Amino acid sequence: MLILIPGSPIFTVLHLSDIHVDFAYTPGSQGDCSQPLCCRGGQPAPGHTGAGFWGDLRNCDIPYWTAEIILRYASELEKVDFIYYTGDIPPHNVWNQSREQQLYSLNTINDLLAKTFPNKTFYSAVGNHETAPCNLFPTPNIRSDNISWLYQVLADNWIKLGLPEDTRKSIEHGGFYTTVIRPGLRLISLNMNYCSWENFWLFINSTDPLDQLQWMIQWLQYAEDHGEKVHIIGHHPPKQCLASFSWNFNKIINRYENTIAGQFYAHTHNDEFVINYDEIDQQRPISMAYITPSLTTFSNLNPGYRVYKIDGNYPESSYWVLDHRTVIMNLTATNIYNQTIFLDEYDARDAYEMKNLFPNDWHNLIERLKNNIDGPLMSLVYQYYTKSYGNGNQCDHNCRRGLLCDFITYRSEDPHACDSILD
Known part of the structure; x- marks a missing residue:
């Protein structure tokens, strides 16, 4: 059982993900098109509005200037200690991308992050859109299609954003790494593309093609032996992995539940959470997976980011999330008034009337929602x-x-998993 000392020190973490900047975004262009990504040119059909200057809520990504102003707002407003940054920088024009275009996106946005958040360390993870073709991350035994071109650039960029040089070897090997954030707190950054059902290379070996799970176990055991707590970051949440990986991953989380203090993912673009339950006692929550909202609007979503308050900075810290706040840009109002309008959308504890954000508190929230599934609290959850x-x-x-x-x-x-919901 976690016991927090009132008034204990905390630290603040900004979580950014799924920026998806479209450098070809064209205000006034066609927002309804037949391609996977719109707002890139062409005249809107009669009776249809063109793409907004600051972005569009249809199948469009955000322009560079919108990403720039959101990041600047976060930099000026949020007093953060460090930043979790979980991938997906390039746009959704997946049918028409080259390595050169992907590297341009990565280098340009990482330069923007470094300029906007000077002296802040980014702890990064790789998304599925970073490569070309999208989603396809070959395993080491695929010699005809090597992905070192991407991992070398990621290593350069991530170290420029504050990672220590000793992470380079692991990043260049497979896009994952571990490092100590501060004494007592270790970070493990995973490349979840090696579990994703969208990565067709996994038809050759889907279990653990880079021995990433074995590597993670070794570091979790090290952390347990040395009294460290661990935060895990990655792009895809485990529920979106192939079953063989996902179930093995869950066993690892179960085994090290007293070491893992938080999991932080993205990819869905929505504001979500997932409760991780004990394998034996399916009513005992053991860990939380937080899924942060996207900066991109793709699709039908306001741009957003997440800020966590985390217990820490004292001996025997739990390093658990104590609260989180989501900030959004009201895109409709921003386009109407041509003035960026940001909102503190909600604080989790206040909005959901939770004492803490421990796994059992989230479990109790689910029970309340189940008991009044058509009520106003569930409406609020959907809104967020x-x-x-x-x-x-x-x-x-x-x-x-x-x-x-x-x-x-x-x-x-x-x-x-959903038996209790569907009964």
């Missing part, structure tokens, strides 16, 4: 899930049950 683009009236009873199911499904293809 969409970063205030949608409201609860747009999510009917089955939609709400599906959302609750997502919040308690940590393992992919788990046939019984």
Whole structure:
């Protein structure tokens, strides 16, 4: 059981992800198109509005100047100790990308981050959109298609953003690494593309192609032996991994539940959380996976970012998340008034009336939502899930049950994860 000492020191972490900057974004262009990504040219059809200057809520990514102003706002407003940064910089024009374009996106945005947040350390993870073609991360035994071109650039960029030089070898090997954030707190950054069902190279070896899980176990054991707590970051949440990886990953989290103090993912673009339960006692929550909202608007989402308050900076710190706050840009109002309008969308503890944000507190929230699934609290959850683009009236009873199911499904293809929701 976690016991917090009132008035204990805390630190603040900014979590950025899924920036997806489109350098070809064109204000006034066609926002409704037949391609995967719009707002890049062409005239809008009669009766249809063109792309907004600051972005668009249709199938469009954000322009560079919008990313720039959101990051500047976060830099000036948020007094953070360091930054979690979990991937997906290039846009969604997946049918028309080259290595050169991907590297331009990575280098340009990482330079922007370094300029906007001077003297802040970024702890980064690789997204599925960083490579070309998108999603395809070959394993080491695929000699005809080497991905070292990407990992070498990521290593350069991430070290420029504050990682120590001793992380380079592991990053260049497979896009993952570990480092000590501060005495007592270790970070493990995973390359979750080696578990993703979208990575077709995994048809050759889907279990643990880079021995990344074995590597993670070794470092978790080291942390346990040396009294460290661990934060895990990655792009894909485990529920979006292939089942073989996801279930093995869950076993590892179960084994090291007293060492792992937090998991931080992204990829879905929505504001989500997933409760990780004990394998034996499926009513005992053991860990939390936080899924941060995206900066991109793709699609039907306001831009957003997340700020965590974390217990720490004293002997025997728990390093658990104590609260989190989501900030959004109201894109519709920003385009109407041509003035950026940011909102503190919500604080988790206040909005959900939670004493703490420990796994059991989230479990109790799920129980409250289950008992009044069509009530106003569930409407609020859906509103925040969409970063205030949608409201609860747009999510009917089955939609709400599906959302609750997502919040308690940590393992992919788990046939019984949602039994308590669907009963």
